[in-house]
Amino acid sequence: IAWILENVDGAKEKADRGEICHGTIDSWLVFKLTGGKFYKTDYSNASRTQLFNIFDLKWDKEICGLFGIDPKNMAEVCDSDSDFGETDFEGVLPHTVPIHGVLGDSHGSLFGQGCLEPGMTKATYGTGSSIMMNVGETPVLSTHGVVTSLAWGMEGKVNYVLEGNLNYTGAVITWLKEDLKLIQSPVETEALAEKAVQDDFLYLVPAFSGLGAPYWDSRATASIVGMNRTTKRAEIVRAGVECIAYQITDIIKAMSQDAGVKVGELRVDGGPTKNKYLMQFQSNIADTIVQVPDSEEFSGIGPAYAAGLALGIWDETIFENMNRVKYEPQMKKALRKEKYEGWKAAVKTVLTK
Known part of the structure; x- marks a missing residue:
């Protein structure tokens, strides 16, 4: 302007x-x-x-x-x-x-997912990712690397959110396909991740354009950490898939600390949520239930719901009528702790500050 x-x-x-x-x-x-x-x-x-x-x-x-x-x-x-x-x-x-529904992209997704109460959290998996937690009518100022924003205004009241944005999530899969030529289609990543060696500690830190929340280091560079003799194509693809879940877990943990609530359930949307390996690993590493709905385009569904609710076409039971696939944590606590600590150590190797 x-x-x-x-x-x-x-x-x-x-x-x-x-x-x-x-x-x-x-x-x-x-x-x-x-x-x-x-x-x-x-x-x-x-x-x-x-x-x-x-x-x-x-x-x-x-x-x-x-x-x-x-x-x-x-x-x-x-x-x-x-x-x-x-x-x-x-x-x-x-x-x-x-015209009775106007919402921003991530905000529409948060509303469409039915995250209407404080503590409810959603993650949109796209080229990058947006993670939002509804914190209610009182703003929460972050001290753990995420940001405070507005969710929406409804019926004369505003709701605030904590938010974290990631540069490289789905874009990592594109990198594996277009640049490394390790896969021909994103669909292949699920089977490859499943058959890869699972008991190693291989990490891909996708800081191709620095790291966003919660690290905020624009000069960080990408790295593959923990390679050994068993590291092959499948293991690198698996590390690429898992780094998406690790990054989102970083944001969830930061939000939990700021808001003082544990995320008991993560509602997700976007193309990569079709990957069952990724969704189960997300549930495992974040130690939370992951809910995957049968729809993807929540950025559009959200304002449509808002308009319908405002006009009395439906009520809030609309959020309950959604088919969802539920993933629950299956990883043992000690292994989860070890793997996540390994991720944090890998990230530390690329940070410049």
Whole structure:
């Protein structure tokens, strides 16, 4: 926004006259879908701009001022399930329909998974991963390397989250396929991980672009630690799969320490959740139940649920009607401790600070 104001002819003048709108993609979509009648966003998307004060729940004058932005030109911030106007998709629909669900990507997934109570946690497995824990109506400030953000606003109240984002989770599988040529398809990883030697301590630390939460070391480099004579293709693939679960466990442990609650259940979504080996190992190493639903696209399901609930089309039993596959911890406590300590030691070898 600051770049546009400085470099696009007439933008600064329009901003000074209040003739310009600044916002995120959702506010642009609402504006376009309603024919310019409404320019609104919700708390989850507003919190992503870094211009919104998540404690005062309004655009931050001081931060906006640093970028030369007038908060009056930002979108109106509303509850995620509020009335965002009506649309007929520019004449495509025979009549207008209300827009009643606006949520950010990870926030939509958290809501769609039914993580409505404090302590409930979800992990989205994609190219990278987003892990979120609902901490309720009072913000929890992290001292263990994760961040505090807004979950959503519903019925006049906001919920906060603790969140950790990872750079390389599903992208590790892509690396094994595209760059190392160890697999031809991600589907192969499950069988290879199953047949690999299980009693070694081989770790892949995927710091290809540094490490995100909870380490925050942009200069860390990737490494394979613990190779021996039995290390072959299957073992490296298994280490690639397992590093996804280890990283998510790091985040879960950090959140648990900050919030003072044990994560008894992790609700997951995304393509890699089809890998049964990964899901069982995630349950084993995090020592928690892992729930895998029969749907994947919770970033879209979440706002759809929010809209339906707001309009009374269904009630909260909608979250209970989901088919889920449950994985429970099967690893012995001593082995879990040994393996996780090995992971932490492997990570320590790549950290620069």
